[in-house]
Amino acid sequence: MTQELRVVPLRGIPELEDGDDLAAILADAAARAGGLERGDVLVVAQKAVSKVEGRVVELAGITPSDRARELAGATDPRRLEVILQEAREILRVRPPLVIAQTRHGFVCASAGVDASNAKGPDTLVLLPVDPDGSAASLRRALLERTGVEIGVVISDSFGRAWRRGTTDVALGVAGVTALVDLSGQRDSAGYELHATEIAVADEIAGAAQLVMGKTDGIPAAIVRGLQLSGDGRGSDLVMPRERDLFR
């Protein structure tokens, strides 16, 4: 992990719709940025993936349950209903803020449910059903199309306990290491490092966010130079409940 990294934004990607061929669109954008190289990690914003997978709901079609009305406070109970449908467990509620665990195990605001940038507050975008599966499909399709072995990270902006602001993290991973386990490795002076795992896939997602921004319409970036090819998964990054001190 010691050579120079480059983080290259992929520009000119149009607003995405259900059924769009995301691999083709990303391959074209990557070609315009100079092409993919073996070992690159392509980071793609979750919303881009969700939109082409049709993970979009209109509030107009939602009937809120009693529980949704109760949790919504003064906010729209239909939005809470969608969050409840995506959630395995609600951890905290302070309207309009809801911290929930998703069916995948991720703990985040609104169970990952967010307003569509393109269509306004009455259209909600949900997380992909299977972010690791989505990452693997995208990786396969890009390999077929370009002939280049890359890794894929599907990223989203999550808040954190105790710290202000969001950082981008990895929801889905394919072809790249998610966690680097240093336990048993020795540091530069020969002492053993204990119980240290580095969430490199989250750091890759965060590095990509620095060039993707939130308002620029850049939903993807290439991170080059990592030497982290591997078979990590986004689900590796979820803390198992029995080891979780904050549930």
Place this chain on the structure above:
Amino acid sequence: MTQELRVVPLRGIPELEDGDDLAAILADAAARAGGLERGDVLVVAQKAVSKVEGRVVELAGITPSDRARELAGATDPRRLEVILQEAREILRVRPPLVIAQTRHGFVCASAGVDASNAKGPDTLVLLPVDPDGSAASLRRALLERTGVEIGVVISDSFGRAWRRGTTDVALGVAGVTALVDLSGQRDSAGYELHATEIAVADEIAGAAQLVMGKTDGIPAAIVRGLQLSGDGRGSDLVMPRERDLFR
């Protein structure tokens, strides 16, 4: 935030000792890597800063209190004593894991107390007394020495609630934005983004970690191309207690 980033590891930095001129050492390392450019962010590992500031204690000189003995379980109570001295509050204990809030307000394992890589488990390194002050001093000294206006981030590896693995975050910041506030900004389709702050200084620290590693003896990296010059502080990233849903 849309141009290409480069993340350049700074090699050949020797093991650091109390009183070393860190700015001179970093300026030399940066010169070997091609030199600093205006707007670069220099990310420096907390341990490097702590060592030159003499924030090192020997377990041999520590007498544990009753509370330290009680919390230590089967682990060394002298280590717990040092953690208690650094902590404002203990959040969770599952020996040997202690999650504490430091005097600065950071919530992290062992109140930031860690074994020295170089000197083994009986020498502990503490967080800098004032990470933002350390970052500002380093920035000033590098400006005087090189004539180049850069930003400085002092980074450390923190665990997170609900997710496995550590990511590097910003403890001290100078000359660079820590949080980008998007509230009131409009996205590419013209809708207002609500309540969105991005913890860019943490993402910068994480990006640098990808080239610094833990075992390579690379305690610093340059992140180039950010266009995030500003006057953020690491303390901006601490969630105020009244807004914290997880305390």
